[in-house]
Amino acid sequence: MQTPTLTPRNTLPGTDPNPPTTTPATSRCSRRPHYSGASSRMLVRREVADALVSVAGLVRRPVRDQEGNEVGRVADVVVRWDAGYSPVTGLIVRVGARRAWVHAHDLAAIDHDEVRLLSTRFDLRDVIRRDGELQLVADVIDHQLVDVHGVRVVRASDLYLTQLAGSWRVVGVDVSIVSLLRRALPGARGRRPSPGQVLDWSGVQPFGVPGQPVRLQRPHEALRRLRPADLADLLEDLGRTERRELLDVLEPETAADALEEMDPQDLDDLLRDAPVEKAAALVASMEPDEAAEALRELPEEERDALLAAMSGGQGETLRALLAYDEETAGGVMTAGLVRMSPLSTVADAVGALRSRRAGAEEPTGIVVVDDDGRLVDDVSVFELLGADPLARLESLTGPPWPVTVSPDAELAEIVDRIVDNRRSSLLVVDAEQRPLGRILADDVIDALIADGDRRWPWQRRTGAGS
Amino acid sequence: MIAATTGRPERTSGRRPGRRTFAMALAAVVGPGLIAGLSDDDPAGITTYSVLGSQYGYRLLWVLGVSTLALILFQDLGARIGVVTGQGLAGLIRQRYGARAGVLSITALVLANVGTTTAEFAGIAAGCQIFHVSPYVSVPLAAALVSGLVLRGGFRGVERVLLTLSAVFIAYIAAGVLAHPDWGAAAHGLVVPSMPRSRDEILICTATLGTTLAPWGLAFIQSYAVDKRLTPRELGLLRIDVVVGAVLTGVIGLFVVVACAATLHVRGVKINDASDAADALAPLAGHLAAELFAAGLIGAALLAASILPLSTAYAVSDIAGRPAALDDSPREARLFYGTFAFVTVTGVSLVLLPGVSLVPLLVGTQVLNAVLLLPLLIYMSGIARDRRLMGQYAARPAVAAVYLVVVGLIAICIAALGVLSLR
Numbered sequence: 032m033q034t035p036t037l038t039p040r041n042t043l044p045g046t047d048p049n050p051p052t053t054t055p056a057t058s059r060c061s062r063r064p065h066y067s068g069a070s071s072r073m074l075v076r077r078e079v080a081d082a083l084v085s086v087a088g089l090v091r092r093p094v095r096d097q098e099g100n101e102v103g104r105v106a107d108v109v110v111r112w113d114a115g116y117s118p119v120t121g122l123i124v125r126v127g128a129r130r131a132w133v134h135a136h137d138l139a140a141i142d143h144d145e146v147r148l149l150s151t152r153f154d155l156r157d158v159i160r161r162d163g164e165l166q167l168v169a170d171v172i173d174h175q176l177v178d179v180h181g182v183r184v185v186r187a188s189d190l191y192l193t194q195l196a197g198s199w200r201v202v203g204v205d206v207s208i209v210s211l212l213r214r215a216l217p218g219a220r221g222r223r224p225s226p227g228q229v230l231d232w233s234g235v236q237p238f239g240v241p242g243q244p245v246r247l248q249r250p251h252e253a254l255r256r257l258r259p260a261d262l263a264d265l266l267e268d269l270g271r272t273e274r275r276e277l278l279d280v281l282e283p284e285t286a287a288d289a290l291e292e293m294d295p296q297d298l299d300d301l302l303r304d305a306p307v308e309k310a311a312a313l314v315a316s317m318e319p320d321e322a323a324e325a326l327r328e329l330p331e332e333e334r335d336a337l338l339a340a341m342s343g344g345q346g347e348t349l350r351a352l353l354a355y356d357e358e359t360a361g362g363v364m365t366a367g368l369v370r371m372s373p374l375s376t377v378a379d380a381v382g383a384l385r386s387r388r389a390g391a392e393e394p395t396g397i398v399v400v401d402d403d404g405r406l407v408d409d410v411s412v413f414e415l416l417g418a419d420p421l422a423r424l425e426s427l428t429g430p431p432w433p434v435t436v437s438p439d440a441e442l443a444e445i446v447d448r449i450v451d452n453r454r455s456s457l458l459v460v461d462a463e464q465r466p467l468g469r470i471l472a473d474d475v476i477d478a479l480i481a482d483g484d485r486r487w488p489w490q491r492r493t494g495a496g497s
Numbered sequence: 498m499i500a501a502t503t504g505r506p507e508r509t510s511g512r513r514p515g516r517r518t519f520a521m522a523l524a525a526v527v528g529p530g531l532i533a534g535l536s537d538d539d540p541a542g543i544t545t546y547s548v549l550g551s552q553y554g555y556r557l558l559w560v561l562g563v564s565t566l567a568l569i570l571f572q573d574l575g576a577r578i579g580v581v582t583g584q585g586l587a588g589l590i591r592q593r594y595g596a597r598a599g600v601l602s603i604t605a606l607v608l609a610n611v612g613t614t615t616a617e618f619a620g621i622a623a624g625c626q627i628f629h630v631s632p633y634v635s636v637p638l639a640a641a642l643v644s645g646l647v648l649r650g651g652f653r654g655v656e657r658v659l660l661t662l663s664a665v666f667i668a669y670i671a672a673g674v675l676a677h678p679d680w681g682a683a684a685h686g687l688v689v690p691s692m693p694r695s696r697d698e699i700l701i702c703t704a705t706l707g708t709t710l711a712p713w714g715l716a717f718i719q720s721y722a723v724d725k726r727l728t729p730r731e732l733g734l735l736r737i738d739v740v741v742g743a744v745l746t747g748v749i750g751l752f753v754v755v756a757c758a759a760t761l762h763v764r765g766v767k768i769n770d771a772s773d774a775a776d777a778l779a780p781l782a783g784h785l786a787a788e789l790f791a792a793g794l795i796g797a798a799l800l801a802a803s804i805l806p807l808s809t810a811y812a813v814s815d816i817a818g819r820p821a822a823l824d825d826s827p828r829e830a831r832l833f834y835g836t837f838a839f840v841t842v843t844g845v846s847l848v849l850l851p852g853v854s855l856v857p858l859l860v861g862t863q864v865l866n867a868v869l870l871l872p873l874l875i876y877m878s879g880i881a882r883d884r885r886l887m888g889q890y891a892a893r894p895a896v897a898a899v900y901l902v903v904v905g906l907i908a909i910c911i912a913a914l915g916v917l918s919l920r
Contacts, residue, residue, distance in 0.1 A: 087596070173592045175818065186588065186818025188596070208817045215600035268820060271583030300726045
């Protein structure tokens with residue numbers, strides 16, 4: 032009965048565009064004039080509240096043995112973090128001046144006001160942190176969490192436990208301001224659950240202890256499915272250590288997609304904050320043009336360190352892009368081209384595109400070049416679609432010929448060329464007609480939006496992250 | 498033109514490909530220390546300094562020096578905590594000291610900030626009256642100006658306008674010079690401490706310390722460093738910014754004290770607030786000095802009135818775990834902008850509503866600020882020592898001891914104030 036009531040925001044990731052405040056707390060306020068409705072709601076909430084135990088309220092409550100004698104006071108509740116509702120693995124109990132460990136097997140009942148034990152077996156050794164375990168009071172309550180479904184950073188006001196299938200589990204995270212204020216009240220009032228704005232525990236990503244080897248090994252599955260722009264927003268909102276931790280558990284590709292969406296200032300901050308190898312791996316996973324843009328923001332020494340830490344050709348490609356003036360076609364283009372000879376077959380071309388697709392890039396076509404590396408034609412994915420797999424690429428070349436610009440062309444010229452020719456991309460070629468890179472229409476849109484996005488004449492911000 | 502994607506010709510961070518000069522790097526970091534520091538020279542501050550100068554001459558100038566040192570110490574700490582943790586002070590107090598400590602200190606901070614905002618708008622009203630502008634015109638205009646700036650300007654816009662606004666403080670330096678003070682006596686008073694002897698003297702010393710080291714300034718510098726996205730690598734540069742800001746704050750205070758000491762104290766003129774001081778200056782140091790004094794008062798009040806609602810909004814959103822950044826839209830960050838509006842509107846209303854007596858309100862605000870300062874400083878010292886939060890940047894025991902000594906001194910001052918005002 033608890034679970035559905037507890038999941039007001041249990042929607043698919045990315046499908047809930049509501050800003051944070053349009054959660055049940057607000058809707059409850061708007062219904063206040065209907066007194067009967069309000070009171071029946073209160074009744075439901077009281078029932079739910081009775082089935083829940085507030086973790087914040089448990090702190091410093093007595094722990095009693097079978098006879099009802101107080102043996103200690105609750106210090107913390109420890110759970111094993113995995114997807115779904117984390118099971119309680121035990122309690123940390125303060126016995127005199129010591130912190131003792133009580134295993135979940137030995138718990139008879141957890142109430143609002145006390146904990147009762149089946150036996151008084153205590154592990155009096157120092158409580159040690161084990162991998163994948165969270166101390167709810169020390170690590171989660173009042174700390175930052177990621178609400179994966181609502182795509183935002185929140186602070187936990189309280190956590191709620193309930194007994195599911197015989198074991199105690201964390202089911203909900205209260206993020207309401209009411210619960211925060213309630214905890215400031217003295218006595219029993221401060222300990223009663225007040226479920227107002229409760230998130231499903233399975234939909235949040237908590238953080239471990241910064242600076243300690245115990246880290247959460249598994250990122251939330253849904254985090255990986257977030258839109259890159261949403262992930263970028265989350266990274267921007269988190270504190271420094273939490274952000275570093277989230278970045279650590281994400282795959283470089285997932286993280287890199289998000290980084291491409293970030294505000295340059297934040298991206299700069301993030302790259303300079305991460306260890307060089309990590310930062311290099313992230314930059315290497317970004318689209319070459321975005322990566323070059325990010326690198327331009329860095330101080331020279333740090334940029335060189337990053338490039339040196341990259342493997343093989345990746346660093347060289349980026350170095351070549353960085354050599355162009357940042358305000359020209361050479362500076363915006365992406366250098367990731369698939370070059371092929373006119374004698375290659377369509378099947379080869381499709382294979383090459385597939386293998387590139389697996390990486391970070393998304394090629395839009397095959398650049399056909401002659402033996403001297405000069406541009407012959409740009410064969411789009413569409414042209415390859417119906418073609419005979421055994422046909423040679425030269426059979427597909429012909430008008431319309433690709434539109435090209437020189438690497439030192441400026442934005443106005445690029446826009447003119449795209450508009451005049453109605454193309455989705457341009458090729459950048461050098462003086463000998465050798466292709467250097469490609470400019471996609473979205474790169475141009477980014478530049479144009481950013482141009483018009485300034486709120487004040489002196490503000491020149493990119494539109495990418497905001 | 499293409500600049501917008503690939504890099505901005507006038508890039509606000511100041512980072513360009515090629516050699517990054519020290520000056521450029523510093524320009525990118527400058528702001529938090531300068532703005533948070535200078536905003537402490539608000540009308541309440543100027544009033545305190547004017548009274549200090551006009552009643553006690555140069556004798557108690559050293560208190561200003563001590564206050565400036567304390568300001569450097571804790572502004573630097575606040576900025577450092579913000580940069581290292583990436584979180585605001587309110588959120589960290591909640592995280593480190595629990596919900597009750599967080600809620601209580603933020604409630605007090607909000608009340609104190611509403612009161613202080615009222616004082617700033619009252620300062621604008623008083624300053625404009627010297628130029629014969631009615632409060633019913635000047636105060637709403639100032640509020641609209643300040644809110645428009647914050648709502649429309651985004652982070653960089655606000656920063657630049659505030660930095661420009663702080664240039665008005667030069668007016669005080671000019672007013673101080675025009676008053677032809679006795680520099681030898683001033684230097685003596687600054688370097689040689691003479692103990693406060695009477696109840697009034699202890700009161701003014703505590704007030705000087707309390708107005709220089711304001712709770713909202715501490716909360717503000719931390720949130721500001723977070724919103725500015727500074728990295729630990731920039732801590733050295735940020736310290737320069739903080740020290741320059743705090744020293745300038747002290748220097749301006751010094752010129753106010755000196756201006757009043759050279760004119761009002763010598764003639765034995767008693768004043769109650771900063772606009773009295775401006776009025777009293779006119780016959781003694783010329784109309785220019787009086788007008789400069791009033792212009793400085795208005796500028797200082799505008800600066801502080803922009804920061805106070807902002808600082809409150811940062812703190813409230815931070816403790817509630819709601820989004821808080823100037824680059825978020827009002828729809829994304831309702832609590833943030835709601836708090837901003839609440840503080841501004843309440844401040845303006847209290848100043849303009851006829852029949853509201855501001856004196857008890859302002860006195861109450863000063864007491865609340867003084868009482869709140871102590872727990873905030875203790876929390877900040879605790880956070881600074883916490884390795885879990887600060888990692889390698891945690892304060893070493895020797896540094897932590899310095900913080901505690903300063904906290905102890907302030908505690909003694911506040912206790913003395915408490916005992917004296919109860920008698």
